[in-house]
Amino acid sequence: MGNEIEMINDDLNNFLTAFDEGNEKALMELSGQADGDSKPKMGLPRLTINYEQETDDGISLPRGAWRIWNGSGVVYADDVQIRPLLRTFEWSVWDQEEGRFSCKSVQKNKLGGEFPDTLGGNKCGRLSKQEEEALTPDDPQVLLSRSVNCNQVIYGVMDAPNAKNAQGVSSPIEAMPFIAYFKRSGFRPVSDFIQKQLTDRKIMMQKAVINFTTEKQKNGGVVYWTPKLSLVKEVSITDGDKELMKKFGETVVAHNESVFEDYKQAQKAMSNPADIDLEQRLAG
Secondary structure, eight states: THHHHHHHHHHHHHHHHHHHTHHHHHHHTTOOSTTOOOOOOGGSSSSEOOOOOOOOOOOOOOOEEEEEESSSSSSEEOEEEEEEEEEEEEEEEEEEETTTEEEOOOOBSOSSSSSSSSSSSSSGOOOOOOHTTTTTTOHHHHHHHHTTTEEEEEEEEEEEEBBOTTTTOOOOEEEEEEEEEEEEEGHHHHHHHHIIIIIGGTGGGGEEEEEEEEEEETTTTTEEEEEEEEEEEEEOOOOOHHHHHHHHHHHHHHHHHHHHHHOOOOOOOHHHHHHHHHHHHHOO
């Protein structure tokens, strides 16, 4: 595992190089688009589906619309057009009581392999189907595993010409870099669209302008919304896209290095004291 972060960052660097050189075949392979491939904390504007009913001031909000944090405030839109430049995957656990993530993994271009996490484990404790079946349903490991989310993280460029703020004032968005996390019911619609409408048709997602609306769903008494995607057009990759891709890559590398530092500290804390002492003496 010691070289895992280097391998992850090497994969990302290969991806960025392929993008810069216009190597479409390599880019699709490294994007997970190859044939056979089955908090604004980062400082980027963020796209999510809105579930809030009203503001603190009592102003009604459009549930099920896209909620866009544009770097200075929040606006809403029924539909947005995005062009995904980079897709990564990560695993995480959200602590509802603390209002923060209790665990996050590194981000990678593909779902295969190890995902070192901030608690010193892999995939924040997510078990495979076979591992779960080998345990009882009430086993703590199973309960933890089912609380872990797999996030499909999209970095891209967004247009929302019809966006409005909570007061209904027009606040259009044009060519704005953004980040979006698609998990649970939002994961499959995005993943399936990329596979069936782009990959299977040999369309690079970086060239695809995609319209995102939402679709209301109901499961018993639970109402929720899922992304609904349609291809608008294909465009060419520009020098500006390449510069933006480099910045996205730097964001992912910084995230991974931070996670891996926590991973190493957690691993060290779990180690046998005698092993730690030996490690320190060898380092000396």
